[in-house]
Amino acid sequence: MATIKKGDLVQVITGKKQDRGGDRGKQGHVLSIDKERNRVIVEGINIVTKHTKISQTDRGTKTGGIETVEAPIHISNVALIDPSSKKPTRIGVRLETVVKDGVKKTVRVRVAKKSGKDI
Numbered sequence: 001m002a003t004i005k006k007g008d009l010v011q012v013i014t015g016k017k018q019d020r021g022g023d024r025g026k027q028g029h030v031l032s033i034d035k036e037r038n039r040v041i042v043e044g045i046n047i048v049t050k051h052t053k054i055s056q057t058d059r060g061t062k063t064g065g066i067e068t069v070e071a072p073i074h075i076s077n078v079a080l081i082d083p084s085s086k087k088p089t090r091i092g093v094r095l096e097t098v099v100k101d102g103v104k105k106t107v108r109v110r111v112a113k114k115s116g117k118d119i
Contacts, residue, residue: 003080003091003110004040006030008119010078011088012045027081031070039072046071080119082112089114 004010008030016022028043048071054064079088090113098107110119 009081013079014077038075040075041070041072046073082114084115
């Protein structure tokens, strides 16, 4: 089970401070995850300018130029936000048995280490 999933609210815990132009301390939602390279793309974090070749669509509108996009950062540089305290926390897993349609099934539930509440 992945500790951080798409849509989670995370905070950047490493890197340059915000007063020096960095992203440490900023929060955002996870847009996508690359499990092979252990990288996440977080909304509003690690903004880079990307130069794309200007082309023309079928309708005649031009696309391309200079765009600002979010670049991926390593998954170890972000921490999940605890829903109760709104501070970064580590994640644990608790096993629960759930009965659904007469069948017992064990389910893994993500738990915040600081508060002990479900995520």
